[in-house]
Amino acid sequence: MDGSMAPRSPASQYASRDADLGKISVEIEEAEKMIDTKALLDNMTLAEQVSLLSGDTFWSLPPIDRLGIGRLRLTDGPNGARGAGSFVGGVTAAAFPVGIAIGASWNPDLAKEIGSALGDEVLSKGAHVSLAPTVNIQRSVTNGRNFECFSEDPILTAELAVGYIEGLQSRKVGATIKHFVGNESEVERTTISSDIDERTLREVYLIPFEAAVKRAKVWAVMSSYNKLNGIYTAESHWLLNEVLRGDWDFDGVVMSDWFGSRSTAPTVNAGLDLEMPGPTRDRGPKLLAAVKGGEVSVETIRACVRNILTLMERTGAINDHREFKEYAINRPEHRALIRRAGAESAVLLQNDGILPLAQQGTVAIIGPNAKIAQVMGGGSAQLNPHYVVSPWQGLVDALGEENLFHAKGCSNYRFQPLIENPxxxxxxxxxxxxxxxxxxxxxxxxxxxxxxxxxxxxxxxxxxxxxxxxxxxxxxxxxxxxxxxxxxxxxxxxxxxxxxxxxxxxxxxxxxxxxxxxxxxxxxxxxxxxxxxxxxxxxxxxxxxxxxxxxxxxxxRFSAEAEIAEAAAVAAKADHAVIFVGRTGDWDTEGSDLRGIALPGLQNQLVEAVIAANPNTIVVLQTGGPVEMPWLSGARAVLQCWYPGQEAGNAIADVLLGKAEPSGRLAQTFPVRWGDNPTHTEDDAVYPGKDGHVRYDEGVFVGYRHYDRHGTKPLFPFGHGLGYSSFAMSDLTVGLPDAAGAVTVTLGLTNISERLGSTVVQIYVGDVETSVPRPVKELKAFSKIALEPGEKRKMSFVLDARTFAFFDTTERRWRIEAGEFAVMAGFSATDIRLIVTVTQKGAVLAL
CATH class of the missing domain: 2.60.120.260 (Galactose-binding domain-like)
Structure with a gap:
């Protein structure tokens, strides 16, 4: 699968399908009429109940015509709503920025906007539930699915997930948070056991799911393919019943990942409500036989069906009898949102003042990603976009083609290029x-x-x-x-x-x-x-x-040195060179991990040749995660733009030319080399796995916490990002803990530049003296803010008691150890500007 696309003009796609939005809205409102789900359940035969516990098609559950129960429909995925079509072709859809781009925005309000827009996209595909968001933690820099996840940090992931889910469910579309839990690699993902101790689970990997359930009231959870400590997550009573429904009071549906249910009685008894997709492999007649044989109780079946009916009621599917139809609605407001979000997620890694780019003079546009729009990753997140805008087209529209030169330089494909013919x-x-x-x-x-x-x-x-x-x-x-x-x-x-x-x-x-x-x-x-x-x-x-x-x-054809020489010659005759390198959706994809983080093919050689030919070279990266940059010292600016959706070229042009602020900040640490990542050890059992097990030996020291612990300097730290404006912090204060142990943090923030700008204030906390190994600092709060030139704003953050706690595996509770805690304010994990301490009393907190 590949997220790269040949350019298509948005203008030709504006009316790609005729759709009466008003009619859709009326039909949805009709479907949302209240219905007595208890009475329905009481009137259902056992066979009818069992029929609702598995899909009957790849994307839907069966209706029950006798009782007037409609058909619940689901769709992928995190950066759009593909609908019931295949991973290629099908009805076109809006392509939004991928998860790591939303993560780099550090903006829960933007995530909520995107979620709301995606709700409308799901409805246009005749569906009721979106299989999103993906909130697995970016444990390894080589995870093929990192592009789909928000961050290496659980708090940042949780805040963005809450916003995304609230937006999606505000449109009466069910969110499905996934993959629960321990799916941080694509290697043997359907069989491997992720071996994770409970403290690490509670402090890192479960945090986003907990926030989604407790705060966003998410309506559905998808179990992961993998085992957790030797037991398939879809069969884990501890995970699905004790933690999810017991500790967190989840009242929604737990569904399997597609073909991720491997048994009949064990999954149902563990709390897996829904087997997907259909037709069923493990339920239907097998489940009826299990009930008859006493392996599964009738009350357990009723509990699962009750959860399904609740989801159908919340989404209106229970009373939705519309004729199934998918629409390709190319909404202007979604195009504008995608363009704005793509720009807001761009991270300016390095800049000596060359950006924003002057709009006079000539520019060489070089690289394999210049004329091919890289808009999404591969796998189940892939869809058929309404249109795509390449960086070349975005800059042509902004600057005029007469001022631009082009050379490809080399290729970056993982597989030979598709034949783009009928x-x-x-x-x-x-x-x-x-x-x-x-x-x-x-x-x-x-x-x-x-x-x-x-x-x-x-x-x-x-x-x-x-x-x-x-x-x-x-x-x-x-x-x-x-x-x-x-x-x-x-x-x-x-x-x-x-x-x-x-x-x-x-x-x-x-x-x-x-x-x-x-x-x-x-x-x-x-x-x-x-x-x-x-x-x-x-x-x-x-x-x-x-x-x-x-x-x-x-x-x-093979990339040859002659192509690189040609690109260098083109760069030499221009005032500036902008080189577009990175990966594609064939590299960053579900189903396989990367085998390193070097730029594929001859791209490093290409960058070095262009820098040698033109000292005014700007490097634009498009990847689903970190890359090594051996040429960094020669580049005047480096801009990381991820896979920003169908408006890719326009969003990138906006940032390069200063029409938009590069207000993104890294949500994942960029190491100097692959070997610096915490999962890169001599022991294969730590990663990618050995003998059917992958051990999370680094424990809670994931991402920047690992670099802090070992004193390893990253290439670019977590939270890093430059802008076109500068900010100063002052007057950090921390109030005394209240009766519940919560404290209020305040500080002053001033825009000390001459243009409007945005930044992200990041609050970290570290336990000064602790009886258990704890990170030097952990992100606990943040806020993205825009200020006018010279404007000063007082900012306030409330840190609850659990901010200071670790998970005590002996008592299986959150514990605050009495003593001092450092509260740090900064602009990245290594750019801490202010520190104060606060004293906490010892306490044990409820789950």
Whole structure:
């Protein structure tokens, strides 16, 4: 899967579908009429109750027509609402900034705005529940899904999650916080055991979920694929009943991740209300038999159904009998929000004064991400955006093409580039591609991803084959590389010649949610200007666990030193050079972790060559997490822009040209090198895992806490970010603890520059003397604020008693040790400006 997109103009997409928003609103209001769920439950047969405890399709639960119960529909995901379509194609949707970008905004109010907008997006896809947000902690810098998560810090993650959920549920759309819990890596994620002690769980990994339940009143929780301390989370009574429903009083639905339920009675008895997707594997007749055999009680079934009905009532699904229809509504207000959010999440890592960029003179626009918009990561968060704006297009619109030069310089793809031509897929019964095709579909590129049902009503999703046909035009003569990845058997022909064969030798790798093979390649010599027929064949394999079927074919040329030399020459003739490097959604993706944090391919060499050619070089990074920067000292400015959604190019241009403030701050520490990360040890059991277990040996020392503990200097610290304005702090005070142990922190903040600007005030707390290992400091509060030139503002923060506590595993309670605590105010984890101490009495706090 890939979050990179060829540019499409927003203007041509404004009316991509006709939709009467007023009609949708009226229909939703009708669906929200109050209904007596207890009476419904009392009138349901046992078979009807059991039918609601699993999906009947990939994205929905079955209706019960006899009782007038509607169909509950769900959709991915965190940065948009894809709807019921596949991961490619389908009805277009708005693409919002990814999770790590929202994290870098440090703005819960913005998260709430985005959540509310996403609620409208979900409704436009005919759904009631969004499978978002993702709040797993960025434990390792190589987690393939870091882009989808907010932060390495539990408090920052929790505050953003609360805002996001409140916004989403304000539209009567259910939020589903995920993945509960310990899913901080994609390596063997469906089978591995995350071994985490309870103190670390309570102080780090459970914090965002607890806030979502207690404060945002989230309506649904998704269990993770992995085991927790040897027990699958979907079967953990301790996690789902004792912690979630007992300690936190959760009253919503617990659902499995897709195909993440592995049993019948154990999951139901543990508190897993809903098995997804459908058709069911472990419930239905199996669950009825378990009730009959005494393995599951009728009251347990009723409790699960009660939770499902509550969710349906909250979202209006219980009385929603509308004809299912998906709309592609390209809302102007969402376009504006995405552009603003993309700019607000940009982090100015380094700047010697060259930014904002003067709008006079010429600019060389260089790099593999310059003309290809990198808008999202890969996997279940992927969708088909209404349009995308590349950095090149954003700068052309702002500066005019006559002032810009361009050179690609090199490539950064993980797989050979897709063939972006109309592509036909023919489906056949059985695995032999025999007879006439039973169905033919058209796709925009050489990527096919199919979820059950495949070619609905025509082929068995477990025994079928497909043939892909498209064309490829060689732009120049030479040797080209053909690449194939497939979740199933595959081979590729070019003009009838077999070039890639992964049929007899197919083995599972890390692609397509760990169900596809690693890319298999073959080389072929092509003539310039000639168009070739490309045919790929696919057959379903018996050993695919998640029922996904997929094939991807790409053709590309090697990046050569000549391309870098050409880019350097282009840079040399311009007044400034802006180089766009980073990764793509094939690298930052669900299903596989990174194998390091160096820029892929020849990008480091490209940056060094451009810097050597033009001393006025600005580097713009687009990645889902940290990268090493061996060229840092030569760059005049470095701007990290993540994957900011469909308005990527416009948002980046706004920041580069000073139309918007780069007010983002790092939500994850950037290490100097991969080896500095706390999970990078000589022991594979710590990461990526060994013998089916991954040990969280660093305990509570995650992210910046690890760097503090070991005195390791990061490349850029947690919370870091420059702006186009400067601020000063003063007058830090901490009041005496009240009867509950809470204290009020105040300080003065002044904008000491000559332009309007924003900053983030960060409050950290550290226990001066402690009987257990505790971090030097922990983020406990923060606030993003904009001030006019010269303006001074008094800021106030309330730190409750638990701010000062650690989790006592002996008494299984939160404990404050009597003594002094340092309260620190600063602009990052290493830029602490003011410190005062406060004395707390010892206390034991309730869960």
């Amino acid at each position: 592509t036909t897929f023919e489906f056949f019964q059985g695995r032999e591609l025999a007879g006439e095709p039973v169905k033919v579909v058209e796709e925009p590129s050489s990527l096919g991803v199919w979820l059950p049902p495949v070619a609905e009503g025509t082929v068995d999703p477990h025994r079928f084959s497909a043939r892909m046909r498209t064309t490829f035009r060689a732009s120049e003569a030479g040797v080209y590389r053909v690449g194939l990845t497939s979740a199933g058997l595959g081979r590729v022909y070019v003009d009838g010649k077999l070039v890639v064969d992964a049929w007899a030798s197919w083995t599972r790798g890390t692609t397509f949610f760990e169900e596809g093979c690693e890319e298999v390649v073959g080389d072929i010599t092509l003539e310039a200007g000639r168009t070739y027929e490309v045919v790929a064949e696919y057959a379903r394999h018996d050993h695919i666990n998640l029922y996904i079927a997929a094939i991807r074919v790409g053709i590309g």
